[in-house]
Amino acid sequence: KAGVTQTPRYLIKTRGQQVTLSCSPISGHRSVSWYQQTPGQGLQFLFEYFSETQRNKGNFPGRFSGRQFSNSRSEMNVSTLELGDSALYLCASSLGQSPYEQYFGPGTRLTVT
Amino acid sequence: GQNIDQPTEMTATEGAIVQINCTYQTSGFNGLFWYQQHAGEAPTFLSYNVLDGLEEKGRFSSFLSRSKGYSYLLLKELQMKDSASYLCAVERNAGNMLTFGGGTRLMVKP
Numbered sequence: 001k002a003g004v005t006q007t008p009r010y011l012i013k014t015r016g017q018q019v020t021l022s023c024s025p026i027s028g029h030r031s032v033s034w035y036q037q038t039p040g041q042g043l044q045f046l047f048e049y050f051s052e053t054q055r056n057k058g059n060f061p062g063r064f065s066g067r068q069f070s071n072s073r074s075e076m077n078v079s080t081l082e083l084g085d086s087a088l089y090l091c092a093s094s095l096g097q098s099p100y101e102q103y104f105g106p107g108t109r110l111t112v113t
Numbered sequence: 114g115q116n117i118d119q120p121t122e123m124t125a126t127e128g129a130i131v132q133i134n135c136t137y138q139t140s141g142f143n144g145l146f147w148y149q150q151h152a153g154e155a156p157t158f159l160s161y162n163v164l165d166g167l168e169e170k171g172r173f174s175s176f177l178s179r180s181k182g183y184s185y186l187l188l189k190e191l192q193m194k195d196s197a198s199y200l201c202a203v204e205r206n207a208g209n210m211l212t213f214g215g216g217t218r219l220m221v222k223p
Contacts, residue, residue: 033210043156043200043213056210090155100204101146102211104155 002027004093004105012111018079021108025072025093031055032074033102034066037088049074050096078110086112117214119201124220125191133186133217135201144204146211147175147186151197159186159199188219196221 005024013019025032033056034046045058049068066076072093078085088109092102116138125131135145144163148156162168162177162184174187188195198218202211 035213042215043202045210045212048210058210100211101158101161103158106155 004091004103006089006091006105006108008108009106010109010111012113013081014113015081015083017081018077019081019110021076021078021089021091021110023074023076023091023093023105025074025091026103029093029095029103030072031094031096031100032068032072033092033094034074034076035090035092036060037090037107038086043090046076081112083112086110117201117203117212119199119214119217121215122218122220124222125188127191127193127221127223129191130187130189131191131219133188133199133219135184135186135214137182137184137201137203137214139182139203139205139212141205142179142182142203145175145177145184146202146204147173147184148200148202148213149197150200150216156200191221193221193223195219 007022031050033048035043037043046060047066048056052068063079068074088107090104090107092104094100094102118136146161147159149159150156160175162175167176172189177184198216200213200216202213
């Protein structure tokens with residue numbers, strides 16, 4: 001079974017720009033969660049989508065948004081990028097029911113200059 | 114609010130046993146996960162505890178005490194490849210939203 005894939009793997013953007021990251025979950029998984037990982041803050045939950053609906057949301061500003069398509073693929077968008085948005089963005093897929101064992105993708109390393 | 118605490122760093126010797134502790138304070142606790150993350154890689158699932166007690170899986174075991182808000186990950190017969198960060202994460206009954214601790218960086222020395 002193919003694992004979680006994320007594209008692109010690396011990205012360099014300039015302050016003020018916007019970026020879209022993509023995540024394809026494991027086949028059969030209906031839930032996709034997004035996390036931001038930084039050395040200072042660790043792994044922080046952004047949001048979770050299940051069957052095309054945002055089911056949970058973390059404490060991030062509205063510049064961070066996402067969506068999920070009917071095939072469970074998900075995209076995350078960050079608008080008006082700030083230097084502090086530089087991080088590893090991880091998506092994780094799961095079946096969407098407890099236990100919420102999540103399988104992580106390799107991540108997208110975003111650098112904002 | 115939620116609070117999940119783990120030691121920042123630990124060092125152990127190859128072949129030894131190490132215990133990584135995790136304490137948490139949260140409402141609506143449902144279960145606790147342990148993940149392993151090697152540098153530059155994504156976290157990978159190690160264990161899940163929902164009931165009190167010890168879950169053993171090969172060289173790795175995980176323990177949970179719900180009443181004490183406490184869990185530990187036990188690694189036996191340490192190998193150099195076990196050098197990684199170990200993350201505990203709390204699952205709340207609000208749904209699929211894991212809250213991670215800061216992670217414990219384990220260094221295994223020869």
